[in-house]
Amino acid sequence: MVKKNAGIIGIGAYLPDKILTNADLEKIVDTSDEWIVSRSGIRKRHVADANEATSDLAAHAALKAIQDAQLNPSDIDMVIVATITPDMMLPSTATRVQRKIKVTNACAFDIVAACSGFVYGLTIAKNFILNGTMKNVVVIGAEILTRYVDWNDRTTCVLFGDGAGAVVVSTVNTGRGLLGFHLGADGNTPMKWLMLPGSGSFNGSVSVAENRKNVITMDGKAIFKFGVSILPDIINRALERSHLTVNDIRLIIPHQANIRIIEAAAKRLGVGMNKFYVNLDQRANTSAASIPIAMFDARNEGKLQNGDAIVLGGFGGGLTWASIALVL
Ligand SMILES: CC(C)(COP(=O)(O)OP(=O)(O)OC[C@H]1O[C@@H](n2cnc3c(N)ncnc32)[C@H](O)[C@@H]1OP(=O)(O)O)[C@@H](O)C(=O)NCCC(=O)NCCS
Structure with missing residues (x-):
């Protein structure tokens, strides 16, 4: 069977x-x-x-x-x-x-x-x-x-x-499909690092137009430090859980937040930037959409084909992080 x-x-x-x-x-x-x-x-x-x-x-x-x-x-x-x-x-x-x-x-x-x-x-x-x-x-x-x-x-x-x-x-x-993954979250980190209160219940009766409740606010430096440390870590965890090494991987598709975060991750993983797919220059940070858009773009550019082993790695507000290895 x-x-x-x-x-x-x-x-x-x-x-x-x-x-x-x-x-x-x-x-x-x-x-x-x-x-x-x-x-x-x-x-x-x-x-x-x-x-x-x-x-x-x-x-x-x-x-x-x-x-x-x-x-x-x-x-x-x-x-x-x-x-x-x-x-x-x-x-x-x-x-x-x-x-x-x-x-x-x-x-x-x-x-x-x-x-x-x-x-x-x-x-x-x-x-x-x-x-x-x-x-x-x-x-x-x-x-x-x-x-x-x-x-x-x-x-x-x-x-x-x-x-x-x-x-x-x-x-x-x-021989194909979704392999090992790693999910994590840390709600103990300060909310002000990255937040968008919007019309959530936390605001009580306060109008969303007041107190910058309806816009994204961020501590750029704190999020930058988090990204630099978590991205290589979650890529390694997905690889370990899939019994793969980075050499088995055709492409790493990270969340497209900042080129400097991706460059730092490449350095920590000991791989060249050609292992990473980057489209943030054209797309900027699209949060939850960034990884699937990057997969689509990578395939259209001929950088991702059926049978390729890849790793996806996301990180962001919450704080949250998630990675998965797969063979397309
Ligand atoms: C936001 C980010 C690019 C800022 O870069 P940085 O090197 O930390 O820059 P700083 O915040 O220290 O700002 C440096 C200077 O540039 C200024 N500056 C900020 N934004 C600017 C802009 N768009 N244009 C020009 N100057 C700007 C600042 O006011 C500051 O000036 P000052 O030194 O006179 O006070 C960087 O912190 C970052 O990318 N963080 C992660 C953000 C992220 O990815 N969030 C989503 C994660 S899912």
Whole structure:
């Protein structure tokens, strides 16, 4: 009998048409292309149209992934959306996506694990497929972060962008599929390191427009230090749990936050930057969407093919972190 595993059989992404360059940002805040590129590596970001919601971006990406998997929406039995910028508190963004792409027979829910959310979602999909309760799970990372940045705060508004990426997880033969993973969180870290209070219950009756409740605030230096130490660590953990070494890996696809974090991780792992896929110069930080968009872009650029062993690594607010090794 052929043994089975859970694996990715389709990839899709969607980026809104509008592009905001560093030169455009120079007209909004006191910044320069030189500062943004040298401190972060970012050159441009996509920005959602005013009439687009996160579920619209997610629906486009999910449909592409389902087509790529050569399935129909009716074949999907679970829809997972990882996001920190949902359409609204209720209903979930996942149910909005379900409606938009006509996934008729499925359960649907959101997960909030910031920039680690997509990899958290992959591990949920893996377990449901392996225990036989689900056949085809679509895992989506989708964000409209530009709607939640303070356009007067030059330290944060230059870093984020919008977009969505999605994969379909199904049964595959062993030798392929999702391998070892590592998930973590530390709620003891100060919330002010990275937060977006929005309309959450923590705010009580305070208007979201007051006290900067509806924008992302961040301690850049604290998050930078966290990223530099956690990224190589989680890559190693996923490799160990998959009985692989970094030499077995074609590509590492990290969360696209800052080129200096990725360069520091490469140094600590003792590998060249060519092991890492980077698209943050074009996409900026799209939180939960960054890893699936990067997978989509890497494949389109011919850097990722079926049969390749890769590692995904996400880290972000919470704090949270998540990594997984897989063979595409
Ligand atoms: C945000 C980040 C790029 C800032 O880089 P940094 O080297 O720490 O820069 P600093 O915050 O020390 O700021 C240095 C100077 O640049 C200024 N500065 C900040 N943003 C600027 C901008 N966009 N343009 C020009 N100058 C800027 C600061 O005001 C400061 O000036 P000062 O020395 O006169 O006070 C960096 O900390 C970072 O990337 N952190 C991680 C953020 C992240 O990835 N978050 C998401 C994780 S999921």
